[in-house]
Amino acid sequence: MLLLGPLGFLTPWILIGLAALPVLWLILRAMPPTPKLVRFPGTRLLLGLRDPHPVARHTPWWLLLLRVLAIGALILGAAGPVWKPSPEGAGQGPLLIVMDAGWAAAPDWPQRQARVLRALSRAEAEGQPAAMLIADGRAEGALPFQPAGELAGPLRALRPAAWETRYPPDPEAALAAAPSGLSVLWLSDGLDHPDQAKWLAALTARGNVTVVPPEGPRRALELVPGDQPALRLRTTASGADAPDVLAIGVDPQGTPRELARLSPADPVAEDGVTTRLVPITLPSELRNRITRFEVEGNASAGAVVLADDSLRRRKVALIGDDRASEGQRLLSPLHYLRRALAPTTDLIEGGLGDVLLATPDVIVLADQPGLGEAPALRDWVEQGGLLIRFVGPRMAASERLSDEPLLPVRLRAGGRDVGGALAWGEPRGIEPFAPDGPFAGLEVPGDATVRAQLLAEPAPDLASRTIARLTDGTPLVTRASLGQGQLVLFHTTANAEWSNLAISGLFVEMLDRLVRSARVNRPAAPETDQAEQPFWTPELVLDGFGRVTEAEASAPVAAADFARGPAPGAPAGLYRGGERLKALNAGGPIRPANWHGARIERGTETPGLALRGWLIALAAALFALDALGSAWLARGRQRALA
């Protein structure tokens, strides 16, 4: 590089071309002027005349100057001038590259790689050894220092991880093999992470640290659980405009596409992070199709939220005798079901024929004998519907109870009164739930008792179909599968007539568990054991860019690890545990990093101000002026033509 004061030239030999400018001046001067075209009737008189002394009119000096200036600017521009070029990095000494490799580094990953490659090639040219700390939580042991050229290959193959950037917990151990006088290049993802301050202190003590901040703001998307699910978009940008959130799912034709575009609400700025809530205001049909949300134009696992069961609102149809007058509302079984299900589901009520048209996920029949004979209902269950039935006085009085279809077990006619006024026994409590059933983990309140129930006919598979029982061992809830669907029967009423279960919190939780286990537009899979599992098996896994990769050879994740969020070994993705599908999303709270005692590299600082583009633009502008001037000179000719 040739340096002339504050101006440097990348390819100085092109400047020799400037010597040709005077020659050009002469050549341009000698150029003949454009002749005027004149219509002249007396032309015949001119025929055969010879010019007495032909005079070449000079190109006007200003046009000449314009052209020479334009060509001069072109030559200067081609020579690659740089205003105040700064020598790259002040580091002398072994190079240590700290590469933040979490999801936040994904959006500008190629630029980061290019920056590191530049540093590596420079270290290689200087013969300095180099080491690379890939902060994805998988680095172990002391960092090996090796010739810088050997790091380029691994660097090119490196991909950001689908979890947060993690540094090894002990910087001293990792830097055991590090020589002194380190020159550290820290490719930051702009966010604060655990152990970051510790590492910065350790590295500043060993050498000078140059931090390369990320290009552009970081964004994280998070699902806010609740009855009305919403998304929370956090960004380090302070600007007023935020990108939209795209809801992507499968359309009715089976093609994955953008189903909706959600715009964020008003921003709330706090500690350098702007938080916006993105309400998911979509009809439940559309919402059930959504497979993922992502921030538009942000390729990062942290900007993707995968939809799981918690997002999908079930459509539950209630069918029962609701003819009770206002004074008897508390006696209606539908009242309790409605109160229990309304906050978490979309309720449909009406006759059987009506609700089937709405393709509900769950149908609840409260004390409706005889309805099970409808073939449409049977078809619906066999195609994957969940039918929950409650018994009651009308079923108990039914004469054809023993051959009532669509029941998980055969019921014995007559029923049983265990705690009534005319019975000897006490009302029965509910036995704690089996740890492998769908109600596993629910706490049974001691005061929940059942006074009357309908008993099942003894059968060999009765025990395996019972998922909740009373303290005397008689079934309270039984379940059986039919086709791809399930039949669930509560052996007591949905109101407080036979049991106070309906007015306990347990009722809500049990219904919630059952409704969540209903299939929602999922392809049919063979029914497996529906026990609650301590492991979550990945179904699909995201890479650091937020793209879906198949979860090949991914080991199941222990529930305890799963609860701690995405980590090495548990990348962000969709995980299945038994019947439940749960998403592990990378995005979460973010905090901008701060760097004390480190030099922060500015984007414009390293290469200096390149003037090439400006000079070439100037040359183009001068040529345009030249064209205008020439046109102005030739206007006489135009007038003659006209």
Added chain:
Amino acid sequence: MLSAERLAAALVPGAHGQRRAGTGEDFWQYRPATTGDTARSIDWRRSARSDAQFVRDREAQVAQSAAIWISAAAGMDYAGSAERPTKRDRAELLALSLTMALLSGGERVALAGQPPRPGRLQADRIAETLVTRPTLDRDDDAPPVEALRPGQRVILFDDFLGDPQPVLDYLARASGLGVQGVLMQVLDPNEEAFPWRGAVLFRSASGAIGHDTRDAAGLRSAYLARLAERRETLSQAARTAGWHFGTHDTGAAPAQALLWLWSVLEG
């Protein structure tokens, strides 16, 4: 048409008799009868006052007609600047004014090749023909030789910048038939002064003829010499044929040219 009328009104429409005895309606003179005069030609009333017999002569009124021809060559549509009329416009103006003056003098006027008629209406007819006549896309337009009739007076309007040979032939033929007339050369000031400088591509009006020069100013003297030579040729030929040759500059007032034309035709 209006400016032509205004111009024509400036001319004094004087008696246009032949100032000699001949067949006519107006009295010319009494002369003594000579042998050969028939008895019917003797004016008895005059003769009764004296002894001799007198014959009443009438002024000769020859059936004279004027033919006007204006070149339709493309070059006639030239005007050196926007303020000046084209040569053709000027030529038509002159022609119309002259037509009106002649008509009011009792002459019969027509465009060359058409039957001459007297009367005010004929001026309208001629004007209409001139207006609707298309311009040729050639540089040359020769006056029609076959339209020459004995006893005609012919007025030719042209810039005479084209090939001179047809005009010379026409003059020779006209003098053979005893036809007299006027050549009126209408030129633009640009054609008379040749004001160009520098590199100029000259094209004739139709574009058929071209001359490229790098120094137009240097050609000026040569051009003017050729123009003068052309005029000399034409006026020489006109004199030989008993014609008159005049020039008119579109930069000058038309009345001047019209007066000259009138005087030439009168004389």
